[in-house]
Amino acid sequence: MNQDLITDGFGRRFPYLRLSVTDICNFRCSYCLPDGYKKSGCEPFLSHEEILRMVRAFAGLGVWKIRLTGGEPTVRPDFVDIARSVSEIPGIKKLAFTTNGYRLPERAQEYFNVGLRAINVSIDSLRPDQFRKITGHDRLGEVLEGVQAAFDAGFESVKINTVLLKGLNDDELDRFIDFVADKPLSLRFIELMRTRDNQEYFQTHHLPGEAVTEKLLSRGWHVLPRKEGAGPAVEFEHKNSIGKIGLIAPYSKDFCKTCNRLRVSAKGALHLCLFGEGGYSLRDFLQSDDQTEEFQDKIMQLMNFKRSSHFLHQGDSGTTPHLASIGG
Ligand code: SAM
Ligand code: SF4
Secondary structure (H helix, E strand, O other), X not given: OOOOOOEOOOOOEXXXXXXXXXXXXXOOOXXXXXXXXXXXXXXXXXXXXXXXXXXXXXHHOOOOXXXXXXXXXXXXOOHHHHHHHHHOOOOOOEEEEEEOOOOHHHHHHHHHHOOOOEEEEEOOOOOHHHHHXXXXXXXXXXXXXXXXXXXXXXXXXXXXXXXXXXXXXXXXXXXXXXXXXXXXXXXXXXXXXXXXXXXXXXXXXXXOOHHHHHHHHHOOOEEOXXXXXXXXOEEEEOOOOOOEEEEEOOOOOOHHHHOOEXXXXXXXXXXXXXXXXXXXXXXXXXXOHHHHHHHHHHHHHHHHHOXXXXXXXXXXXXXXXXHHHOOO
């Protein structure tokens, strides 16, 4: 079986898998699940066993970085068991997860102990009232404590994800930049992405990433050279700031050229692009331990369908209802 990194027809390599373990979320972010999680269909989420078969097979194709995501991955009752077993799979060198920070202060140490080493915490406002307005939860204090707890637990990489929202947090750019000055973390501003369910919200609140670039450059920040194999974030640093700032701008030119990730939904569908037309179900290839090769052949075959770019500029944002359905 092919042990090389998965590649596509455009010479891109895919060492990184974002694996959604649940669609369920306990928050109601206004751009993602404004009315909260609603069950769709009756197919169950991938079982612990199916997840392990999948990760073993991907590891055999050279995937070494896994991010567990969701919905909110930590609401899954067997989340820590899944993390522990995934971290033990030979070839998996980095296990990360993305979380809204719910109950992170008391759980960070356990997450670290089961093998998670990189954490991305979503924080869209540093003002408690605005945080509540955006997420539906009055939990900014808890989430910030959680970030500290992640440092204390020993996480190698702590990142903050902040979705740029015109009229909701664009007056906080300076505050976010100052926030990282004395912390060894990277805060990533993410341009709001249009999905099937947030068209009107997108029109009102989308703010192009240039607003961040201009602000950073005017404050003496500069762009770091891109590291070999790095993903699509542009990183900035400043000599007086320990923390770094990143910008993820899917609407910018060339964003897709550095794509290095594949996504699998909580129900086992491979998504070749965040903005694609649904996914390719892999579930049938995860039903027994002797299907590894069959699964790997399927992946290599599906890679032929990966397009060079998304078609957001042509107004095609795909059929993804919201990013909770494929993990962002
Ligand atoms: N629930 C977890 C969380 O919020 O961190 C993990 C899943 S969430 C879908 C992953 C990331 O996607 C979060 O940082 C979230 O802010 C971001 N996100 C969700 N919908 C988005 C959208 N329409 N545009 C840009 N980012 C989005
Ligand atoms: Fe939940 Fe994350 Fe979506 Fe917010 S962004 S509603 S926390 S899945």
